[in-house]
Amino acid sequence: MKKNKKILITFGIIFAVVLIVIIGNTRKLTFIEKGIKDGFSFIMKGFSNIMGCKNDCENVEQIEVLQAENNQLKSDINNLKEMLNLKTILSEYNKINATVINRNLGYWYDTLTIDKGKNDGIKENDAVITKKGLIGYIESVNYESSTVKLLTSKTKNKISVKITYDDKTTYGLLSNYENNYFVIESISEDVKVDSIVTTAGLGNNYPEGIYIGKVSEVTNDNFDLAKTLKVKPEIDYNLISLVSVVSK
Secondary structure (H helix, E strand, O other), rough: HHHHHHHHHHHHHHHHHHHHHHHOOOOOOOOHHHHHHHHHHHHHHHHHHHHHHHHHHHHHHHHHHHHHHHHHHHHHHHHHHHHHHOOOOHHHHHHEEEEEEOOOHHHOOEEEOOOOHHHHHOOOOOOEEEOEEEEEEEEEOOOOEEEEEOOOOOOOOOOEEEEEEEEEEEEEEEEEOOOOOOEEEEEOOOOOOOOOOEEOOOOOOOOOOOOEEEEEEEEEOOOOOOOEEEEEEEOOOOOOOOOEEEEO
């Protein structure tokens, strides 16, 4: 397209010079000179139309590029879901953003209160997350506020989790929280440090695939029959202020 543009510009300059010579001459134009003048006007009109079309053509090209990228992203998401054996992803859930409005010092790692409730579409057992992963679930709901039960609570239920490293997947139960680490016990398969731990979506309230943390330590029991995993979350549970409720 650039090559064609250069040719048209050069052609236009040549005709412009000829036209200036013709117009600059005050004598009566010959039949041939009139033809040259009319031909130049016709060509310049076409050239103007081509240049005017340039922006529209570029916009069409940009739209086509964006459509192609969008199709590729959809394909990549579907491929990732198949690779990770995910039935759903978080983007397919409704997220309700909320602000933490109360934390009881005596139950700091047990519960917190947010400023959204039934009037906002929040229901009991909805998962609660931050941008760094899962923090808990909705334990109780009022019309204007809700109570969140944190994963760090000593009275929480066990959570089914999926441990992934490369193309290998292992399932287990997140049993408790000790010294800033989550603990997964009774794992019989080999698990590597830095394995990704997410919700498994098996038999509990959490959607599948919510990030929890990475395995930071693997230890064997006294009989070398099972392994205990320490999982380090990225969330600082002392500094939670904004959350999202993942509504089913």
